[in-house]
Amino acid sequence: xxxxxxxxxxxxVAEGNPLTVKCTYSVSGNPYLFWxxxxxxxxxxxxxKYITGDNLVKGSYGFEAEFNKSQTSFHLKKxxxxxxxxxxxxxxxxDIDPQGTDKLIFGTGTRLQVFP
Amino acid sequence: xAGVTQTPRYLxxxxxxxxxxxxxxxSGHRSVSWYQQTPGQGLQFLFEYFSETQRNKGxxxxxxxxxxxxxxxxxxxxxxxxxxxxxxxxxASSPSIGHMNTEAFFGQGTRLTVV
Numbered sequence: 001x002x003x004x005x006x007x008x009x010x011x012x013v014a015e016g017n018p019l020t021v022k023c024t025y026s027v028s029g030n031p032y033l034f035w036x037x038x039x040x041x042x043x044x045x046x047x048x049k050y051i052t053g054d055n056l057v058k059g060s061y062g063f064e065a066e067f068n069k070s071q072t073s074f075h076l077k078k079x080x081x082x083x084x085x086x087x088x089x090x091x092x093x094x095d096i097d098p099q100g101t102d103k104l105i106f107g108t109g110t111r112l113q114v115f116p
Numbered sequence: 117x118a119g120v121t122q123t124p125r126y127l128x129x130x131x132x133x134x135x136x137x138x139x140x141x142x143s144g145h146r147s148v149s150w151y152q153q154t155p156g157q158g159l160q161f162l163f164e165y166f167s168e169t170q171r172n173k174g175x176x177x178x179x180x181x182x183x184x185x186x187x188x189x190x191x192x193x194x195x196x197x198x199x200x201x202x203x204x205x206x207x208a209s210s211p212s213i214g215h216m217n218t219e220a221f222f223g224q225g226t227r228l229t230v231v
Contacts, residue, residue, distance in 0.1 A: 034219065043120070043206050043222035044159075090159065101172045102213075103149075103161035104220070 002027040002095040006107035013081045014115050021076040021110045023091030032094035033074045035065055039087045050074060081114045120209050120223035128229045134195040137226045141188050141209030148190040149220060150182060153204040165190050166213040202230045
């Protein structure tokens with residue numbers, strides 16, 4: 001089965017500095033990878049996805065992610081962090097199990113804290 | 117365009133009771149998926165409905181069931197509630213089935229507390 005790992009429970013960064021939230025994946029075949037963000041007391045919001053094509057994917061709110069096949073990573077990045085970026089970030093991969101169930105498998109989440 | 121609407125937002129139930137949660141997808145979306153979010157297990161897929169039929173199902177016991185109506189609105193039912201069912205239940209809508217090319221749009225969730 002496919003899986004994703006988010007090795008950091010929390011990432012702290014100063015406002016204005018670049019940020020990176022890490023995600024590694026384990027898949028058979030070509031991965032379909034996603035990033036979602038969850039603000040307090042809210043549902044998940046889609047940020048970006050990688051299906052195929054350019055390894056650098058640009059998404060909402062100035063976020064981007066780089067797909068690296070050799071390192072099996074899909075790290076989320078932003079050149080200049082904002083305090084309002086503070087939230088819980090989830091990496092996800094599409095999985096089709098042997099029974100044919102098509103679903104998203106989410107990582108455990110990384111809490112991003114941006115300090116003024 | 118209205119987003120995904122989940123009702124109620126908060127619910128408190130007693131062990132052994134049953135509960136029904138509702139989800140109205142984005143207009144025109146025909147796929148509705150349900151997820152359970154807990155601190156211990158994270159986000160886990162429950163099932164997906166498309167055109168009133170369950171198309172995908174996660175690894176949850178039969179106490180968890182759902183249905184979808186002709187207007188694409190979906191309900192999720194949990195019978196014989198257990199303390200471990202306390203969670204945030206998220207609904208996601210999508211224009212098409214599965215997760216191949218389209219992103220899912222999530223509702224704000226229903227916070228279920230079982231006491």
